[in-house]
Amino acid sequence: xxxxxxxxxxxxxxxxxxxxxxxxxxxxxxxxxxxxxxxxxxxxxxxxxxxxxxxxxxxxxxxxxxxxxxxxxxxxxxxxxxxxxxxxx
Numbered sequence: 001x002x003x004x005x006x007x008x009x010x011x012x013x014x015x016x017x018x019x020x021x022x023x024x025x026x027x028x029x030x031x032x033x034x035x036x037x038x039x040x041x042x043x044x045x046x047x048x049x050x051x052x053x054x055x056x057x058x059x060x061x062x063x064x065x066x067x068x069x070x071x072x073x074x075x076x077x078x079x080x081x082x083x084x085x086x087x088x089x
Contacts, residue, residue: 012043017043030077031044031051032076040053049073053067
């Protein structure tokens with residue numbers, strides 16, 4: 001199936017952020033960063049070419065994950081939902 005969807009310039013997983021989009025995140029957005037799939041992305045920006053990655057289980061004083069900002073090539077895509085990958089027995 002070909003998906004011609006255009007991803008937003010910025011997307012964040014924090015519900016308090018103005019860049020949060022619950023419907024889009026529910027579709028299973030995944031990120032390729034410099035050719036490697038990252039599973040700990042908290043936020044990305046396509047135009048500026050950066051991602052914020054969670055650093056371990058460390059939390060800040062507000063209970064949010066500590067992040068590090070890395071610059072590089074950011075490529076968002078939709079991953080397969082877990083229900084679609086399972087085959088009935």
